Structure formats: structure tokens, C-alpha cells
Amino acid sequence: MRKENKLNSLETLLRKGQVFTDAATLITYELDAGLDRGAPEGLVFPQSAADVEQIVRWAAQQHIPLVARGAGTGLSGGAVAERGGIVIEFSRMNAVLDLDESGRSAILEPGVVNLAFDERVRAQDLYFPPDPASQRASTIGGNVAENSGGPHCFKYGVTSNYVTGLDVVLASGRSMRIGGRALDYPAYDLCGLLTGSEGTLAIITAVSVRLVRNPPAVKTMMAAFDSLEQAGAAVSAIIAAGLVPATMEMMDRNILRIVEAYVHAGLPVDAGAVLIIDVDGYPASLGPQIDEVIHHLQAHGGHDLRIAANAEERDKIWYARKSAAGALSRLAPSYYLVDITVPRSLLAETLAGVNSICDRYGLRAGHVFHAGDGNLHPLILIMDPSDRQLVEKVHHAGREMVELCIRKDGSISGEHGIGIEKRQYMSLMFSDDELAAMWDVKQVFDPGGLLNPGKIFPSSVDRVSTRGEPVGPDLSRPPPIYRPQEAYHIPAAVFTPSTASEAAQGLSALAAIRRPVRISGSIEASPLEGQPGENNDVLLCTGELKGIKVFSPADLYVTVGSGTSLTELQSFLASERVQVPLAAPWPSASIGGLVAANVNAPLRMRYGSLRDLVLCATVVLGDGRVIRAGRPVIKNVAGYDLVKVFVSSHGTLGLITDVTLKLTPLPRARRTLLAPLDDLEQGLVLAEQARTTALVASAILLCKDCDISALHAPAGNSFPVGARAPVAASVPVGARVVKSGGEGLYGRPLSVPVGEVLYGHPPGSYVLAYTAEGLPEDVQAELDQVRQVLRTAAVPAPMEVDQVSGTDIWARLLGNSPGRALQVRVGVPARDLASYIHAQSAALNDTAFIADIGSGLVYAVSEHREPTAAQHWLESLRRPALALGGYAVAIDMPGTWQDTIDRWGYQPAALDLMRGLKARWDPGDILNPGVFF
Numbered sequence: 001m002r003k004e005n006k007l008n009s010l011e012t013l014l015r016k017g018q019v020f021t022d023a024a025t026l027i028t029y030e031l032d033a034g035l036d037r038g039a040p041e042g043l044v045f046p047q048s049a050a051d052v053e054q055i056v057r058w059a060a061q062q063h064i065p066l067v068a069r070g071a072g073t074g075l076s077g078g079a080v081a082e083r084g085g086i087v088i089e090f091s092r093m094n095a096v097l098d099l100d101e102s103g104r105s106a107i108l109e110p111g112v113v114n115l116a117f118d119e120r121v122r123a124q125d126l127y128f129p130p131d132p133a134s135q136r137a138s139t140i141g142g143n144v145a146e147n148s149g150g151p152h153c154f155k156y157g158v159t160s161n162y163v164t165g166l167d168v169v170l171a172s173g174r175s176m177r178i179g180g181r182a183l184d185y186p187a188y189d190l191c192g193l194l195t196g197s198e199g200t201l202a203i204i205t206a207v208s209v210r211l212v213r214n215p216p217a218v219k220t221m222m223a224a225f226d227s228l229e230q231a232g233a234a235v236s237a238i239i240a241a242g243l244v245p246a247t248m249e250m251m252d253r254n255i256l257r258i259v260e261a262y263v264h265a266g267l268p269v270d271a272g273a274v275l276i277i278d279v280d281g282y283p284a285s286l287g288p289q290i291d292e293v294i295h296h297l298q299a300h301g302g303h304d305l306r307i308a309a310n311a312e313e314r315d316k317i318w319y320a321r322k323s324a325a326g327a328l329s330r331l332a333p334s335y336y337l338v339d340i341t342v343p344r345s346l347l348a349e350t351l352a353g354v355n356s357i358c359d360r361y362g363l364r365a366g367h368v369f370h371a372g373d374g375n376l377h378p379l380i381l382i383m384d385p386s387d388r389q390l391v392e393k394v395h396h397a398g399r400e401m402v403e404l405c406i407r408k409d410g411s412i413s414g415e416h417g418i419g420i421e422k423r424q425y426m427s428l429m430f431s432d433d434e435l436a437a438m439w440d441v442k443q444v445f446d447p448g449g450l451l452n453p454g455k456i457f458p459s460s461v462d463r464v465s466t467r468g469e470p471v472g473p474d475l476s477r478p479p480p481i482y483r484p485q486e487a488y489h490i491p492a493a494v495f496t497p498s499t500a501s502e503a504a505q506g507l508s509a510l511a512a513i514r515r516p517v518r519i520s521g522s523i524e525a526s527p528l529e530g531q532p533g534e535n536n537d538v539l540l541c542t543g544e545l546k547g548i549k550v551f552s553p554a555d556l557y558v559t560v561g562s563g564t565s566l567t568e569l570q571s572f573l574a575s576e577r578v579q580v581p582l583a584a585p586w587p588s589a590s591i592g593g594l595v596a597a598n599v600n601a602p603l604r605m606r607y608g609s610l611r612d613l614v615l616c617a618t619v620v621l622g623d624g625r626v627i628r629a630g631r632p633v634i635k636n637v638a639g640y641d642l643v644k645v646f647v648s649s650h651g652t653l654g655l656i657t658d659v660t661l662k663l664t665p666l667p668r669a670r671r672t673l674l675a676p677l678d679d680l681e682q683g684l685v686l687a688e689q690a691r692t693t694a695l696v697a698s699a700i701l702l703c704k705d706c707d708i709s710a711l712h713a714p715a716g717n718s719f720p721v722g723a724r725a726p727v728a729a730s731v732p733v734g735a736r737v738v739k740s741g742g743e744g745l746y747g748r749p750l751s752v753p754v755g756e757v758l759y760g761h762p763p764g765s766y767v768l769a770y771t772a773e774g775l776p777e778d779v780q781a782e783l784d785q786v787r788q789v790l791r792t793a794a795v796p797a798p799m800e801v802d803q804v805s806g807t808d809i810w811a812r813l814l815g816n817s818p819g820r821a822l823q824v825r826v827g828v829p830a831r832d833l834a835s836y837i838h839a840q841s842a843a844l845n846d847t848a849f850i851a852d853i854g855s856g857l858v859y860a861v862s863e864h865r866e867p868t869a870a871q872h873w874l875e876s877l878r879r880p881a882l883a884l885g886g887y888a889v890a891i892d893m894p895g896t897w898q899d900t901i902d903r904w905g906y907q908p909a910a911l912d913l914m915r916g917l918k919a920r921w922d923p924g925d926i927l928n929p930g931v932f933f
């Protein structure tokens with residue numbers, strides 16, 4: 001059938017005015033904001049997810065490629081129909097489907113424009129931080145597909161940190177929801193994998209996002225420096241002091257002059273560089289933050305300091321920063337905007353390298369970059385785009401810049417994606433095995449190559465037959481040395497590799513004979529994973545994959561062997577005044593185990609989830625391939641974000657041998673309010689009210705029958721924020737009891753043994769624990785608000801302590817009885833948490849539990865001593881959670897209960913995709929058998 005006839009059949013499936021095939025309309029869709037071109041054969045405007053499903057089914061039958069498109073502001077050719085086919089344009093799917101103010105989440109269609117959404121949520125005192133400079137035009141669908149970042153990424157992270165769920169249409173035309181509004185679904189994090197996949201794995205029809213509170217106050221300042229090096233040193237000093245400004249943007253002299261001539265913002269055009277810094281928080285903290293930042297700026301040669309006195313002046317400064325691209329367009333008909341990332345401390349030397357490349361090629365360039373996160377954007381002017389020699393020179397220079405950043409262990413793209421522009425550079429950054437692992441993902445989602453074909457992969461991987469069909473990677477090269485070797489010794493019942501290559505040799509030998517392997521951080525396997533030698537299994541212990549490999553405080557990352565315990569890591573980091581904002585209930589828990597099991601403590605509400613903190617990991621796949629996923633930089637959108645699937649994979653896809661984690665400064669203050677409450681209903685209402693104030697909260701917990709004493713916090717979880725005496729305590733909280741007696745919470749007498757606890761917590765009653773951490777002024781301002789909430793409700797005055805945090809209380813509940821009782825984690829959408837707990841109060845009545853109000857999670861410990869009764873109890877919590885789009889999973893239990901307790905009780909919609917991935921990365925099906933499947 002001819003193409004036009006085929007397209008006619010598409011028109012019959014949709015309404016009039018949704019399909020266009022005329023040349024005049026199509027020509028405007030031949031490019032995005034980058035330099036690549038490609039003519040589509042048709043254009044379609046879906047109005048609903050059902051329309052998208054129809055379109056994809058139709059295209060799959062006709063073998064016509066599909067290219068999703070948001071606003072077309074992409075800079076790497078992602079939305080360009082290079083191999084023809086149909087462009088699906090999402091501007092008519094632009095509704096905010098749901099905005100949950102109190103639960104701080106929203107569901108939006110992909111065509112919603114970023115800035116419009118942010119303005120809408122700000123009106124509700126909420127904030128959606130990902131803010132690409134293109135946010136006036138770019139869409140949420142495009143932002144998710146590119147995993148966009150913006151100036152606020154240093155403090156707030158990138159798009160994937162905010163996406164909790166995606167509604168997608170797969171290449172087969174099947175619709176499915178991946179993730180959702182609850183957190184930590186017991187499944188591979190396919191939502192994280194799809195974010196940044198550039199429309200090559202699925203078409204997004206709705207996005208669930210989490211939101212944060214809009215900072216009540218913000219201040220913008222600008223400082224001039226004589227050189228880029230000085231400005232860079234000032235940024236380093238600010239980071240080293242433990243400050244976390246909301247933005248740190250830099251412009252060099254070339255760009256300053258070009259922009260000033262355009263916007264007339266009074267920029268210091270003779271300066272070598274300018275830094276634009278925003279600080280935010282409660283009004284009380286802005287003065288001290290600014291004073292401290294100014295101190296560091298001046299100490300490193302900063303001058304001509306300008307502090308915006310009002311919103312108008314602030315907008316003027318930012319308008320100048322965001323006008324760089326527009327200003328350049330006046331000078332040259334075209335420009336090439338490079339996008340590379342290096343570890344932040346290498347910025348100055350990388351810039352020098354980039355400048356010398358431009359000089360060598362005789363190119364005129366300027367720099368705009370995100371100084372806080374190491375993301376550089378050299379802008380190279382193209383005075384005559386028809387001058388092929390010049391364009392070629394620009395491309396050669398661009399390639400050299402990419403090579404430079406790879407030598408510095410950076411990424412070939414921090415924000416703009418790979419698309420067409422950088423696909424040939426992928427094999428510079430990734431090994432054959434790494435590219436093949438990404439190609440495996442593509443094959444699982446889109447084996448027919450229907451979705452955005454040709455993007456991301458170099459032609460050596462994405463090979464096309466002469467008839468235009470995908471034929472896959474060229475595997476004719478000899479296999480790497482760690483592939484199964486006949487002579488290789490098959491590991492014994494307990495296998496303790498000390499390097500990734502030793503693990504690779506062992507795993508490939510075990511895969512060859514299909515011997516099951518259980519991975520554990522210690523030689524005593526967890527009750528959930530079975531015992532060593534059981535069923536002929538090999539126990540792979542990560543105990544020898546230990547130690548801190550790289551510690552880079554200037555770049556705020558640490559790389560550790562996966563067998564290192566969190567306790568050991570935290571105590572090392574604390575001596576350096578930084579932390580990995582993670583906690584574990586079990587002092588010996590290994591980093592690899594925590595990552596694989598996706599263990600998130602309540603403090604995630606302040607610092608982000610574990611998936612947001614893992615920058616990079618070395619993994620030995622089940623077939624022995626060793627891959628390095630990610631890079632030690634916070635902005636990296638080169639290829640698929642494989643790191644995400646290993647977090648929460650429970651060791652079923654590969655053995656994690658080392659992990660690079662994002663660091664944050666130790667908080668200068670951390671304080672907890674403990675409010676005793678006799679009534680569950682009241683507790684839920686107050687906790688929800690308190691949640692609306694949360695800006696620097698690191699836990700909002702409603703605890704029942706939990707140990708809230710301050711003296712037993714496991715070392716790995718207590719952050720040394722100073723040992724000040726607590727205020728407002730009617731008993732000496734935090735001090736060892738030297739004389740028994742006195743008054744505790746609830747005004748009841750204290751009778752605790754000498755040398756023990758500080759106050760009691762009567763069984764059956766509740767405590768609202770609210771921890772805030774960060775700058776002292778922010779912490780105080782926030783706790784004052786919470787106190788006001790409590791005062792209005794006329795409940796007894798809370799105690800304020802600094803020795804115990806919400807995370808400590810959580811760790812104690814779960815760490816108390818390892819392997820002795822059934823422990824459960826329930827996840828529901830945050831807005832449904834109160835009604836869920838209310839409805840399940842009978843099941844929760846006899847148990848100790850913690851409701852993590854900030855994250856929509858409940859942790860409960862069963863009192864049942866017999867597995868069948870415990871399973872019934874679990875089911876009674878599970879059914880209503882599933883009905884709300886959540887889940888309930890067992891997180892610990894006695895080893896002998898495994899056959900009775902249904903650990904997962906959750907069937908992800910994407911189970912077949914999970915199986916597909918497992919089959920490709922662990923073809924012998926040897927890793928952690930029985931988990932998930």
C-alpha cells in the first residue's frame with residue numbers, strides 16, 4: 001500500500017483536524033532547536049491517551065516510525081523524524097489532571113508547559129523545581145523524556161527526582177501505568193529508566209510528579225570577578241562551607257558583553273566572569289546566608305556586588321542570564337550550544353581546555369554554565385551556516401570538547417540528551433557491554449524499533465538492514481576476557497569476590513552451569529534471602545568489596561565498595577563534616593544491600609530518595625558483563641539511566657560492586673519536636689496540618705508504641721549536630737538518667753532505671769515527631785510554625801530535642817527485632833495516608849507502627865507469633881493499600897515463615913517487561929531466585 005493511503009487510514013481513526021500530511025504544515029516540524037533535520041510523513045495531534053493508543057496500534061501494524069514531540073525546543077534532534085514516519089505532537093494534551101495540594105503531588109498531561117505548571121502550583125504555595133531555561137515553551141513530556149535540569153538543580157535536583165509515575169503507551173499499543181503516586185513500589189524502577197529515554201522506549205501520556213513547598217523567601221545577588229578561576233574558587237569555598245544556595249550560575253566575559261548589548265541590564269562587561277547566586281529559605285535565614293556568601297565571594301576577589309532589592313531587580317538579573325541564547329541569535333544566524341558535564345572541581349581546567357580548542361579552530365565562543373553542578377555550555381557562533389567548512393570545524397571542536405569531558409570522567413550530555421547530535425559519541429563514553437546493556441533495554445520495550453528510531457545509539461549498535469529494519473548490534477568482536485573460561489574455577493558455596501572482574505568470572509562460570517546465587521552483604525544471609533548452601537545455592541557475599549575508593553568533598557561525592565557498611569561510611573564522612581543522607585535500621589547493613597533493597601529512611605523528605613542519591617554504580621550482570629552505569633556528576637543524561645533499575649532490583653539483575661553517592665553537608669542544626677497525643681484521629685489531623693508547613697522537615701511521623709528515647713540511636717543514624725542541651729524539656733532529655741523519677745511526657749511520673757532512658761511513652765498512645773534540619777534560622781522558623789499548629793489544637797506543649805530524630809525513631813522500630821517478627825511497609829498516595837490508617841485502625845491497634853506522613857508510608861511490626869495469623873494480618877493491610885494504588889510488602893520476618901508469608905503481594909503492570917529485562921541481563925536466571933518473580 002502507498003504511504004498516503006496508509007495515512008488516510010489513520011485519519012479515519014481520529015477526528016477531523018487531528019492529522020496533517022500537507023507539505024506546508026510538515027515543513028515546520030523538520031527540526032527542533034538543534035542543527036539536525038528530518039522530514040516527517042505525517043503529523044498527528046492526539047487529544048487523549050486513547051487517541052495515542054490508537055495511533056501507536058495503527059503505526060505498529062503499518063511499521064511506520066513514531067516520533068513524540070513536545071514544544072520542539074530539544075537541542076539534540078530528539079523530536080526530529082530523521083527516518084520519516086509520524087510526529088505525535090502533544091500540545092492538545094495540556095491539562096493538569098489533578099493537583100493534590102496537601103499531598104504535594106500532581107498528575108499532568110505531557111503537553112503542559114513547564115512554566116505554566118510552576119506558576120499554577122506556586123499559587124498554592126507549592127513548587128516544581130526542574131526549571132530548564134526553555135521553561136516558557138518546553139513541555140513536561142519533553143522535560144521527562146530528556147530528564148531536564150535547570151539552574152536550581154544544584155539544590156533541588158533534576159526532573160527524574162520529581163517523577164513518581166508515568167502513564168505510557170508501549171510500542172505494542174498497550175497502555176500501562178508505571179509507578180504511581182505512592183513511593184518505593186516493589187518493582188524495578190522502570191519509571192526512572194523511562195525518564196530521560198528520549199521517546200525511544202514508550203510514549204508518555206501522563207506524568208505523576210511530587211512537589212515541594214515554595215520557599216517563602218528568596219534573594220538574588222550577582223558578583224563580578226576578574227577571572228573564571230576566581231569565580232570558580234568562590235563557588236568551591238561556598239560549597240566547602242556547607243552552604244547550599246538555590247542556584248550558582250556563571251557567565252564569562254564574551255557572553256556578558258553579548259547579553260548586555262541586548263538586554264541592557266547593567267552587567268559588568270569588563271569583568272572576567274559573573275556569578276549569579278540565589279539563596280532561599282525562611283526570611284530569617286536569608287540575611288545570614290547572604291552575609292556568609294558575600295564573605296566567600298569577596299575573599300576570592302568578588303567585586304561589584306549587586307543584591308536585588310526587590311522582585312523587579314531579581315527578574316532583571318535572571319532575564320539577563322536567560323537571554324544568552326536570544327542575544328547570540330542577533331550576532332549570528334546560527335550557533336552550536338555544547339552541553340557537557342564534568343565533576344564540578346574540574347570546571348576551571350575544563351573551560352581552559354575548551355577555550356584552547358576554540359582558539360585552535362578559530363571559533364568565537366562564550367560560556368554560560370551551571371557552576372554548582374559542573375555543567376558547561378560553550379556557545380559557538382556560526383556566522384554562515386551554509387559554510388560547510390565552518391560547520392565541519394564546529395563539529396570537530398564539539399567532538400574534542402566531548403573527548404575532553406570524558407577524560408575527566410564527566411558526561412557527554414548534562415541536559416540536552418543524545419538524540420541524533422551525540423549518538424556517535426556514545427561509544428566514546430560507554431564500552432561495548434554498556435551500550436549492549438542499553439540496547440537490551442530498547443529490545444525489551446520496543447523490539448520492532450518503532451519509537452523514535454535512530455536516536456541515542458551509534459550506528460554500530462543500532463544497525464539497520466538495507467530494507468530499513470533494525471538488525472541490532474554488531475557482535476562480531478571477540479568477547480571480553482571475563483567471559484566464561486573453561487579453566488575458571490567454579491566458586492564454592494560461599495563466594496566472596498574482592499574485585500568486579502573476579503565477581504564477573506565467578507558469575508559467568510555459575511551462569512554456565514545455572515547454579516543459583518544469593519547475594520548478601522554478610523555471610524549470614526538475611527532470613528528473607530535464605531541460608532548459605534540451601535538448595536545448592538551459592539552465597540555471594542560482598543564483604544570483600546569494601547572500602548572508600550574515592551572521596552571528593554569538592555565535588556560532593558564518594559565512591560565506596562558495595563560491601564562497606566553504612567555505619568562505617570557515615571562515621572568517616574562525619575569527620576569531614578559531610579554525610580550521605582541515608583539511614584538504616586541495621587548497623588551492619590552494607591551500602592550495596594541498601595541500594596539493591598531501596599531502603600529509604602524518613603529523612604528522604606529533606607534530601608531525596610535513595611534513587612536520587614546514587615550517581616553511579618559498577619555492576620556485574622548475571623551473564624558476567626561488567627558495566628558502569630552513571631557518572632560521578634549530578635547532571636548526566638547520556639543514554640538510559642540504568643542506575644535507576646539497580647536501585648530496588650533486589651540483586652536480581654546484577655551484583656553491584658561499587659556505588660557513587662551524592663554527599664550533602666552535615667546540617668548545622670537538627671531539632672525534633674515530640675508531641676504526645678492520646679488520640680489517633682487527632683494525631684492524623686495534626687500531622688497533616690504540620691505537613692503543609694514542611695520546608696526543611698526531615699521527618700513527620702506519627703508513632704505508636706515506639707521507643708523514642710534518645711540514648712539508643714544507632715551510630716550510623718545519629719548525625720553529630722552538636723551536643724547542646726535540649727530546650728523546653730521538663731526532664732533532662734538526652735542526658736543519662738542519674739536519678740530516677742521526675743515528670744515525663746503526658747505529665748506522668750518517670751520511673752526509668754538509672755543510666756537508661758529520659759522519658760517514657762505509655763503503650764497505646766501516640767507521639768507526633770517532627771524533625772527539621774538545615775540552617776539554624778530555618779529550623780527554628782519551621783518548628784515555630786509546627787508549635788503554632790499544636791497550640792491551636794490545644795494539645796500539650798511538645799518537647800524539643802536535638803539528640804533524637806524521626807529517622808532514629810524509625811530505625812529503632814525496625815532494628816529492634818531483626819528476624820523475629822513480621823515487619824511490613826505499606827505505601828499509599830500521601831493524600832490517602834490518613835484515611836488509610838483510620839480505616840485500618842483495627843489491624844494497627846495492637847501493633848507498634850510509624851506513619852511517615854511526609855512520604856505516604858506506614859511501617860508496622862506484627863505482634864503475631866504464628867505465621868498464618870501474621871499472613872492474615874498482612875493481607876488485611878494489603879488489600880486496602882492495593883485498592884488505593886499502593887502496596888504492602890514484608891520487609892522482615894522469621895526465616896521459617898517464608899513459605900507462609902506472601903512477601904510481595906503485588907503484581908506490577910510491567911511484570912512482563914521486568915521479566916524481559918531479567919532474561920537479557922541474567923539469562924541463566926541465577927541471581928536471587930524467587931525474588932519478584
Ligand SMILES: Cc1cc2nc3c(=O)[nH]c(=O)nc-3n(C[C@H](O)[C@H](O)[C@H](O)COP(=O)(O)OP(=O)(O)OC[C@H]3O[C@@H](n4cnc5c(N)ncnc54)[C@H](O)[C@@H]3O)c2cc1C
Pocket residue numbers: 032033067068069070071072073074075077078079090110131132133134137138139140141142143144145146147148149150151198199200202203204205325415416452
Ligand atoms: C533556549 C533553550 C534553552 C534550553 N535550556 C535548557 C536547560 O536549561 N536545561 C535543559 O535540560 N534543557 C534545556 N533546553 C533543551 C530543551 O528545552 C529540553 O530538552 C526540553 O525538555 C525539551 O522539551 P520539549 O517539550 O521542547 O521537547 P521536544 O524537543 O519536543 O522533545 C524532546 C524529546 O522528548 C521526546 N518527547 C516529547 N514528548 C514526549 C512524550 N509525550 N512521550 C515520549 N517522548 C516525548 C521527544 O521525542 C524528544 O526525544 C533548552 C533549549 C533551548 C532552545
